[in-house]
Amino acid sequence: MRAGGTTSLLLGHLLDTAAVGELLWDGMLAPSTRSALDAVASGPGRGRGLFAWLCGIHDVGKATPAHQRLWAEGAQAVRASGLAWVEAAAGSGARSQRRWRHDWAGGLMARELLVLAGWPAEQVDWVWPLVAGHHGAFPSLRDVQEPRTAKGQLRGRGLWREVQQVVLDVFTREMGFEGLGDPQPVVVPSRALQLQLSGLVVMADWIASDERFFTGVDDLKRVSADASRERAAAGWRALGLERGWGALAVAGPEAFGDRFGYEPRRSQAMVVGAARAMGGPGLMVVEAPMGEGKTEAAQAAAEVVAARFGADGVFVGMPTQATSDPMFTRTRRWLEAIDADLASRVVLLHGKRAFNREWKALLDSAEAAADQAYGGVDEFGMDDDPYGLAHDGCGERERKAPAEWFLGPKRGLLAPFVVGTVDQLLYAATRTRHVMLRMAGLAGKVVVLDEVHSCDVYMSQFLGEALRWLGQAGVPVIVLSVTLAPAQRQALFESYLAGAASKEELRVQVPAAQGYPRVTTAWLACGKPQFHAAATQSWRPDLPVAVRAMPERIAGAGCGREERERLQSEADTAVGDLLEGELADGGTALVIRNTVARAQSLFEELRGRFGDAEVRLLHARFTVARRADLTEECLSLLGPRRPRLPGGRLILVATQLAEQSFDVDADLLVTDLAPVDLLLQRIGRLHRHDGTDRPARLHTPKVFVTGFQPREGREPAFLFARKMIYGRGRPRARGDRPQHEDQLQGASEWTPRRGGCPRGGSAHRRAPAWIARPDPCLR
Numbered sequence: 113m114r115a116g117g118t119t120s121l122l123l124g125h126l127l128d129t130a131a132v133g134e135l136l137w138d139g140m141l142a143p144s145t146r147s148a149l150d151a152v153a154s155g156p157g158r159g160r161g162l163f164a165w166l167c168g169i170h171d172v173g174k175a176t177p178a179h180q181r182l183w184a185e186g187a188q189a190v191r192a193s194g195l196a197w198v199e200a201a202a203g204s205g206a207r208s209q210r211r212w213r214h215d216w217a218g219g220l221m222a223r224e225l226l227v228l229a230g231w232p233a234e235q236v237d238w239v240w241p242l243v244a245g246h247h248g249a250f251p252s253l254r255d256v257q258e259p260r261t262a263k264g265q266l267r268g269r270g271l272w273r274e275v276q277q278v279v280l281d282v283f284t285r286e287m288g289f290e291g292l293g294d295p296q297p298v299v300v301p302s303r304a305l306q307l308q309l310s311g312l313v314v315m316a317d318w319i320a321s322d323e324r325f326f327t328g329v330d331d332l333k334r335v336s337a338d339a340s341r342e343r344a345a346a347g348w349r350a351l352g353l354e355r356g357w358g359a360l361a362v363a364g365p366e367a368f369g370d371r372f373g374y375e376p377r378r379s380q381a382m383v384v385g386a387a388r389a390m391g392g393p394g395l396m397v398v399e400a401p402m403g404e405g406k407t408e409a410a411q412a413a414a415e416v417v418a419a420r421f422g423a424d425g426v427f428v429g430m431p432t433q434a435t436s437d438p439m440f441t442r443t444r445r446w447l448e449a450i451d452a453d454l455a456s457r458v459v460l461l462h463g464k465r466a467f468n469r470e471w472k473a474l475l476d477s478a479e480a481a482a483d484q485a486y487g488g489v490d491e492f493g494m495d496d497d498p499y500g501l502a503h504d505g506c507g508e509r510e511r512k513a514p515a516e517w518f519l520g521p522k523r524g525l526l527a528p529f530v531v532g533t534v535d536q537l538l539y540a541a542t543r544t545r546h547v548m549l550r551m552a553g554l555a556g557k558v559v560v561l562d563e564v565h566s567c568d569v570y571m572s573q574f575l576g577e578a579l580r581w582l583g584q585a586g587v588p589v590i591v592l593s594v595t596l597a598p599a600q601r602q603a604l605f606e607s608y609l610a611g612a613a614s615k616e617e618l619r620v621q622v623p624a625a626q627g628y629p630r631v632t633t634a635w636l637a638c639g640k641p642q643f644h645a646a647a648t649q650s651w652r653p654d655l656p657v658a659v660r661a662m663p664e665r666i667a668g669a670g671c672g673r674e675e676r677e678r679l680q681s682e683a684d685t686a687v688g689d690l691l692e693g694e695l696a697d698g699g700t701a702l703v704i705r706n707t708v709a710r711a712q713s714l715f716e717e718l719r720g721r722f723g724d725a726e727v728r729l730l731h732a733r734f735t736v737a738r739r740a741d742l743t744e745e746c747l748s749l750l751g752p753r754r755p756r757l758p759g760g761r762l763i764l765v766a767t768q769l770a771e772q773s774f775d776v777d778a779d780l781l782v783t784d785l786a787p788v789d790l791l792l793q794r795i796g797r798l799h800r801h802d803g804t805d806r807p808a809r810l811h812t813p814k815v816f817v818t819g820f821q822p823r824e825g826r827e828p829a830f831l832f833a834r835k836m837i838y839g840r841g842r843p844r845a846r847g848d849r850p851q852h853e854d855q856l857q858g859a860s861e862w863t864p865r866r867g868g869c870p871r872g873g874s875a876h877r878r879a880p881a882w883i884a885r886p887d888p889c890l891r
Contacts, residue, residue, distance in 0.1 A: 118328030129320040131344035133167030142556030143422030154298040167316040173218025178266040205262020219244025229292035248545040304585035311552025356425035356528030371449040377651035379629040380409040387413035394635025395608040402796020414558040417588040425528035425557040435773030461524040461532030525553025541577035576607040583611030595789040666821040666829040684717035697807040698759040702778035730766040750776035752801040779810040784819035
């Protein structure tokens with residue numbers, strides 16, 4: 113091996129990685145994870161040694177010709193020591209199976225040597241894949257068998273086998289064990305814990321491969337566990353890796369006011385009370401109207417369950433990048449109220465985060481770092497970039513300052529506090545490379561998922577499987593929704609509880625509290641599901657909303673371009689006339705169009721009437737940087753408790769970006785027709801907060817619905833774009849509606865947002881091959 117340009121002895125790297133594993137245990141692992149590993153290792157205090165040992169053995173496969181032959185100078189030194197191989201056979205084997213390298217070789221070696229040491233088969237069967245899969249993909253037992261064409265020259269014969277045994281034995285004794293049989297576990301960990309362990313092993317390897325702190329050691333006399341601990345401690349301090357809130361005390365009743373600056377509303381107090389009443393880590397579903405304060409309630413509840421069940425951080429999953437940005441700010445503000453140092457540990461995780469001003473300011477405040485710090489991760493043979501460290505070529509490369517180690521690709525979820533798009537969670541349910549890093553990042557946290565009702569039937573399939581993994585991992589999950597359908601609620605609880613019970617399926621009867629807002633929680637006690645359900649009144653009386661139809665003439669399939677433009681102009685003029693009258697005394701209006709083209713057309717009409725100062729446009733086709741700036745401006749102008757000048761007027765024309773998790777407070781809404789649950793979301797942008805000055809004529813919320821044309825004796829005509837986005841048929845909800853939606857219209861069948869399931873399928877069909885599911889046969 114080489115590190116920092118110097119020959120590095122393999123034993124030194126194994127001990128370095130084990131020393132990093134000890135630091136991860138002491139400074140990063142959540143209390144819940146440490147407790148689980150203690151149980152695997154036969155009792156309190158035993159888990160730390162087992163964990164460090166597992167981190168260290170990951171690279172034992174480098175004690176083979178398969179790896180040593182890759183560096184000519186090193187290969188010559190190895191041959192000179194008496195360890196030889198037939199290069200022709202080794203080369204033939206490598207060409208026939210290019211993937212058979214040191215990781216797969218290590219898995220095969222670990223399996224054979226642990227069996228010789230007397231480990232039972234059920235323990236060996238979960239340990240060797242950690243070694244074989246530390247480059248991001250788990251091979252099968254058949255995969256790790258040495259290619260026949262190699263004739264034993266990749267694994268090594270004769271003296272090689274003795275050396276491999278000695279390397280593992282010496283490493284094990286250096287770690288404080290009497291022999292290879294000593295670190296043997298007594299309990300088989302769940303599949304979720306195995307996956308988490310695998311991700312943590314990868315993390316330890318990455319850190320121990322940082323050439324700035326782990327330069328090569330070519331003198332065996334200088335190789336020892338104590339020397340590696342010194343190197344690891346120096347590297348750890350320089351990297352500035354920090355845990356979450358650590359051992360958090362359970363917050364008292366006064367904490368809510370301290371965190372958010374006001375006393376909890378009834379629904380918020382109900383949610384926090386439900387968190388205190390949970391008998392174990394489980395699933396909480398919070399259903400409340402827009403503007404009720406669900407986010408603050410979830411944050412307060414997350415703090416409680418983290419303290420009670422040993423979680424050391426939070427992942428907040430949002431439906432879109434646009435909704436993740438403001439949540440990033442709110443999460444940092446909440447954590448800063450807990451501890452001023454925590455705000456700097458929050459990572460924003462989505463593809464366009466570099467354009468978020470607050471995130472960019474955090475990066476700019478960090479010191480510059482060497483982008484090549486991880487050159488020694490795997491210098492030979494891994495040309496497919498197994499660690500994801502290569503730049504993807506899109507946009508600017510973010511600086512990776514030492515204190516910002518978590519900013520690298522595939523490492524974001526490992527940070528203690530993460531705000532990002534929900535797909536970061538959904539990928540944890542897929543059979544993809546480095547999925548173990550996602551599980552390592554999610555386990556030991558509290559997971560908060562907002563706007564879950566926005567998941568269509570396909571996303572819901574992945575969400576259900578992700579909940580299985582989280583349930584088996586004992587991760588507390590808090591789900592927030594306004595319009596969650598009863599069938600969706602049932603599916604969420606069944607998925608989570610099935611994972612917690614390590615069963616393929618678990619049918620349960622989920623209680624539903626009569627009322628709204630409401631909270632439902634579930635957990636396992638002695639292997640049996642336990643539930644708690646409660647409801648209360650909203651913090652303010654229901655607001656009557658005046659909903660009025662604004663039909664417009666819809667272009668038919670045979671209309672030409674000029675006719676379509678003329679009809680669109682008519683529709684824009686009608687909205688302009690409406691807003692001139694309604695905003696005559698001032699006020700704010702939000703106009704949501706279903707397509708960018710309609711939004712742009714109306715914006716031009718309104719800008720001609722009201723001027724640039726009073727009209728804003730927001731849609732997804734702006735450049736990323738421009739959209740981020742516009743989103744921040746709109747939230748600033750229309751956000752809660754923003755002072756407004758008497759007679760002042762502002763109109764925001766937007767697309768679905770302003771539909772949900774967009775904390776603005778408008779006096780009037782004009783919206784294109786959409787499914788009922790999305791209409792409710794849009795209406796939730798109206799009169800969202802108390803204490804906002806509004807013109808007298810807008811004291812009652814008003815909604816004007818556009819985008820359709822009534823037809824006598826048949827269903828209305830809809831815009832072509834609406835049918836493409838939301839499906840054909842009536843604008844019904846995209847699921848079995850919750851109780852408050854059933855009051856709006858009669859029961860109807862489920863119409864997903866974008867079509868239905870594939871022919872012959874269902875939302876609860878057996879998981880496809882690309883979805884990873886915990887094995888119920890392993891406890």
